[in-house]
Amino acid sequence: MGTSGSTPSKAPPPPLTFTLQSRTELKDFGVKGGRFRLRRFYPFMMLNFDPMHALSLIFLALVLILCAQWKNSQQYPLPPGPKKLPILGNLFDIPRKGFIWLDYIEMCRKYDSDIIHLGALGNSIIILDSAQAVSDLLEKRSSLYSSRPNSVMLNELLGWGITFGARPNDNIWKAQRRIFTNAVPSTEVNRFHPKQIAATHDLLRAFAHSDDIIRDLHTWTAVLITDITYGIQGEEALPFVKTAIKAVESIAIAATPGAFLIDQFSVLKYVPEWFPGADFKRKAREWNLLRTEMTEDPFRVTKERMATGAATPSLASVALEQIDLTKDIAEQEEHIKAASVMAHVGGTDTIVATMGGFILAILMDPDIQTKAQHELDRVLAPGDLPTFLFEPDLPYISAIVWEVLRSVLHNEQDYPEPYRFNPSRFLDTDGRIDPSVKHISPAFGFGRRACPGKELALASLWIGMASILTCYRIEPEIDEHGNLAERKGSGIPG
């Protein structure tokens, strides 16, 4: 019982190290030249599975699965898909390793449908394989298809179910999402540009004396989102960042489909922590504590600072100022707290994963870096760092940002040679943005659930990539024997 996974048996990834070579002495910002190395990380997901303890629950499990299957068979017909086995359904058809999206494409071709269905242990998975199907269901009918499945582990035991990212399509989701979009309207993200620039300059300085660039990128995004969400800046943010990174890791584990048996058999939530094999309950308690700390501690600091007039503007402070005094104040505060922690969660990992993709892409094609640096050198005066004012004059940098995010968009009609990393696809023959090329916004989701942090994320990515390329050259690190150097430090996420 406990968890249904096991320690991942993946072979260690191929060596991947690189150096950052300083391109310029930026004395004003204290950035000096230097060589640094990166190494990739190993999955942190360490799940235990004790088959002896699971045996005691098998009978109950079989009965519950049969009930669920009988109930499903009484409902509307499902889209096509592989034939389902009794009890196990499509358990063995669900791709788990490698390029799983290619397996799904193959499956859709086999069943000649751009919507297919897989079912296992009482759960349903619907695969959408065309922009048309996505648009028809997730956009045009988003009132029907913008809810969330309930995860007992994540939402109930860890307690994330009170935050809007995990809510079904209900009034609490609406209230909290409104708080987020009112405090960070997508049309006014330039309000946060000074915070993004200050944090990015800190990152450039950190690179100058670092041997773990990915860790620095992690710190950069986490400190930045702590500032944007709570107005807690620089070194002061570090203790909150530590908790946030751990909490976001615990979410990633808890949200992995199939990682915890309890998500198939919710009755397991009543098993006491001392029960043999109920290790998941202990983990859930510890991870719930992380969530509480991540939710309460920075929010309390923002409130205290607002009370003394010392707060800097942030999502939480703006939302608290917008409280409607004629309505239930305590309830509104709870929603603001939950919306704030959701922003903190949403912004902690996503940007660093995308920056990891950027570094990989640059390593694979050094000409792209050269082209970007020619553009930067043409537009910026020697020793200057980019600001958002230069964005219209640096279309190739924007194209790199979009091309990194295009990793989920491989439609050949929209993006010829879809598997080639080619930022120029977004530009016309004069090197300007070509508005006829489909935008990468689907990378941020669809319909009502589309990412509310999209503009903020794009701005952080743009300033991050532009600034790094201005100051450094990213190159594979070669050891004294001319081979790729040993990995050290944190690895590229994503």
Ligand code: HEM
């Ligand atoms: C490269 C950066 C990012 C990417 C690619 C990204 C992508 C996404 C996607 C695909 C979804 C929708 C998931 C779904 O359909 O259910 C989403 C939701 C969300 N994102 Fe982002 N995101 C990024 C950055 C951010 C940032 C910086 C924030 C916060 C400031 C944020 C906050 C959220 C929140 C709160 C949701 C949940 C929305 C809801 O359920 O209503 N994201 N994101």
